[in-house]
Amino acid sequence: MAPKWRELADRLAEKIRSGEYAPGDQLPQIRELVDAGEGSKSTVHAAYKALEAEGLVTSSRGHGTVVRQRAPLKRLGIARYDKVKWRDGDEVAFIADRVASGRAYRRNEQTQTVSRVKAPAVVAAAHGLPEGADVYARARLVKEGAQPTHTLTSYYRPEHVEGTRIVDPTPGPAGRGGGFRVLYDAGYEIDNMTEELFARVPSADEAKLLQLAPGEWVVELHRTTRTVDGTVVEFAIGVHAATRFAWSYDFKVPDSTKAEVEGENK
């Protein structure tokens, strides 16, 4: 037999999924359920904690326990990197899809700090540098209105960016066209990318920074950006609130018996 707190949680979850408790509604108070004979305060609390870990509700002292809004998934496709957006236009690649979807761009939705650091292992490996070599790190926290959605930290080799706007520590996007535009102006036109994704538990810092619900996971994205000759000009690590994004990729089914038309698809 399932524990009492699990049964209670399941009953409440069912009511939430059926719509009996709608998003924004408040669940019964813990003490009410104690009085109704659902168990002791600890038992009811355990049920509420389980519902919170499952992402169905958020609890807060003073407010009560409220059914969560299901934040719409934001779809990230490779069209967000379209050269038109950063080479020809006036948009910043990273926010271009938001503009395209009709949402207003507010300047403070991205904060940025640039610093010169010793390359961590994965960064060094991506750039083909020895571990601990100097690189520039450009760290951004991206928000959708007041809600932080993800962090994105780009790592550059000093010889690619020194003397450019990227190194300028002024907050805000890296100027017109963003980081790709700066690299383009410096003679490094990006040509192809590799993105690698995996899910993991957030660190305590990340949970706080991204305002994650307890138990919520993150998706870490590693993006390696290269010029046409294969030089890695940017390696970026993104940490995304897992519930707020979906990623989409289109590709041809590879056929290694044919000469490859393009260098990628490995």
Next chain:
Amino acid sequence: MAPKWRELADRLAEKIRSGEYAPGDQLPQIRELVDAGEGSKSTVHAAYKALEAEGLVTSSRGHGTVVRQRAPLKRLGIARYDKVKWRDGDEVAFIADRVASGRAYRRNEQTQTVSRVKAPAVVAAAHGLPEGADVYARARLVKEGAQPTHTLTSYYRPEHVEGTRIVDPTPGPAGRGGGFRVLYDAGYEIDNMTEELFARVPSADEAKLLQLAPGEWVVELHRTTRTVDGTVVEFAIGVHAATRFAWSYDFKVPDSTKAEVEGENK
């Protein structure tokens, strides 16, 4: 100030990360810590439960609380779909990368059931069918040894697969070359795919089937497979234990001012 159970959990987590408690080691028993003055049994238990939710330990009655082995991430790149593997060779596409990485293929690592069902909404949308139209569902549970790693359910239009080996309800892979080979033999050579990924909380059934640790998330993968003329011949939904996989994609940076050489990269 952080709660007592949180502080205890953080101290233990630090010892785990530093290696003082190595994978496989047993943590102090709950009663020991109670005696050592770390708090009441409930308090210590709360700390242990947090560590479990964070994926650091597994607890079981009788055994104790043990530091988890970090399962190696398995990287999934698009090379796993290489036509050579299913068109020319004798391997099944889905397990081909396992063969390539030197691990033995055991026949019982994949179980399969085929049934004719009414298409759920996402499936119908992908196939361009009305909701509730008949489709064939081929559901597999894939294991790595005794450990289930993911489920994969392919949906096919009846006119594409009726009379083929796919519809044969015999357990095991869909014969030599797998599902793509069967489609190929039936005149539908797959050409391009779209994969969409997002993370979510597992259902209770999934948690049990995939033997997920409490609090562990899953990554859901939607794969749409098309022939060269754009006909969707397979739509598949995979549910993966989030900690056991990473996905990798290579692509060219799109440039919508150029005529596209290939049909994808949208």
Next chain:
DNA sequence: TAGTGGTCTAGACCACTTC
């Protein structure tokens, strides 16, 4: 100040594993 969830205790008892 009243209302809400969160923490904590001390102890009883249960469920599963190993010997």
Next chain:
DNA sequence: AAGTGGTCTAGACCACTAA
């Protein structure tokens, strides 16, 4: 039978929010 984690209670008290 002994050892381990899991559940549950009754109640005290704390922390945060809103009026």
